[in-house]
Amino acid sequence: MIIYLSTALDLKIFSPSEPLGILIIFLGLIFTGMIFYIIYAVSTNKESLEDKKIRTKKEYLQKEKIGKLFPKKK
Numbered sequence: 001m002i003i004y005l006s007t008a009l010d011l012k013i014f015s016p017s018e019p020l021g022i023l024i025i026f027l028g029l030i031f032t033g034m035i036f037y038i039i040y041a042v043s044t045n046k047e048s049l050e051d052k053k054i055r056t057k058k059e060y061l062q063k064e065k066i067g068k069l070f071p072k073k074k
Contacts, residue, residue, distance in 0.1 A: 015021045047055075 012018065013020050014024065016025060
């Protein structure tokens with residue numbers, strides 16, 4: 001049965017020496033690199049500039065609201 005399948009399908013086109021095999025290996029390397037980059041980016045927890053602006057704006061608004069609730073007495 002296995003011999004019949006290997007003769008019915010030309011599996012040599014997927015070998016690393018054929019153009020299709022080289023393309024598959026190349027795409028696999030790109031995909032693997034992307035996965036490692038995503039894991040690295042998530043683990044370092046880098047904030048974008050837009051995120052920093054939003055966070056500082058929220059902190060400023062929070063301080064203003066607290067200041068209105070508890071005004072300083074002189």
